[in-house]
Amino acid sequence: MAVVAVWKCDRDGAMFDNKKDAEEHDKMLELAANITSLIERHVDGLSEAMGEEIGLLLAKRREVLAKACKGKPEALLEEDEAPVQRNDEMSSHEGSVTPLAANL
Template identity: 40%
Template sequence: MAVITQYVVQHKGVDKLVTTNKKEADQYDKMLEVADNISLYLQAKGVDLDESVSEELSILMAKNKDSLGKILRGTSVDKLLEQESADVVEMKKA
């Protein structure tokens, strides 16, 4: 019989990630914390979004914080997407 250690990352009572890699779990947990802070910041600045849209947007921003930093420093979106060969994300209207 094998013993397997699993790390479970929960967010608002929901299992978001189950992994055997502690570093991966810690990174994902940190990303969720950043996303929560982004969501709170947007709310504090008067941005009124549906909760699910706010969560989705905040997680997207947290996952792509390095790219957003480049955009804030003046890199064009076209150049950035070309460099990343990124998928274009379409936001749903609430």
């Protein structure tokens, strides 16, 4: 039986095979939560789910958003290399999660 080290994000339970990716994911989720809080305080009538989705979108696209804020607004209109996952797709965390399975 092999022992595999994994890092688990306590915010959403996502598991990663290295600490750097886990910390990056956790920071992104913290930013998303703070953006969501900001939006919910300033936009009346927005559902909680929609606020969370917007927060995650902006947090995941933070580099492009920063570029746009620094004078390149067209950066927001450029095609994504990979589409941003919606809330209902977030549970899979494809590509960054170490699959855990028993060796049979």
